[in-house]
Amino acid sequence: MKDRAPVPLPHPAQDITEHVGYRLKRASAALRGAMDxxxxxxxxxxxQYSCLELLDQKPGLSNADLARGTFVSRQSANVVLRGLKEAGLITRPTTTDHGRALPVHLTPAGQERLHAARTAVYAIEERMVDAIPGKRLTALLADLDTMTEALGE
Structure with a gap:
């Protein structure tokens, strides 16, 4: 095995737990666990909750739009939508008059379930946000957006 030159650190860090990516993943996992x-x-x-939120804001989104907005593949979005439709929370036509996109809409039951779930999810976000000084929230959000843009997203 050849001797390898050390890879320079992206920023000063004692170990992997001090890397930004590690901390982001840890926060993401904590949020996901609390939401689950x-x-x-x-x-x-x-x-499913993410789809309901997006459809409440923008009724008529397609499977592809929902996949992008919920960070899952189109195939996974289809599975999510099938579950929501079977539960009576969305409507989705089987055919469309134009194009290939099938617009998805919330049903009254979907709106009701979303409202109840939203209360729980917003309480989690409030707990998370309350843990940092309020004056830092705007800067945190801007920094997260800047990091996302730096990665070409």
Whole structure:
């Protein structure tokens, strides 16, 4: 085995737990765990809840739009939508008059479930945000957006 030159650190860090990516993943995992637990009480998964939120803001989104907005593949979005439709929370036509996109809409039951679940999810976000000084929230959000843009997203 050849001797390898050390890879320079992206920033000063004692170990992997001090890397930004590690901390982001840790925060993401904590958020996901808290949301999974809270949403279980509403018979929803995080991707299902995310779809309901997006459809509440923008009715008529397609499977591709929902996949992008919930950070899952189109195939996974289809599975999520099938579950939501079987639960009576969305409507989705089987055919369309134009194009290939099938617009998805919330049903009254979907709106009701979303409202109940939203209360639980927003309480989790509030707990998370309350843990940092309020004056730093705007800077944190801007920094996260800047990091995302630096990665070409």
């Amino acid at each position: 637990k809270a949403l279980r009480e509403h018979d929803l998964t995080v991707p």
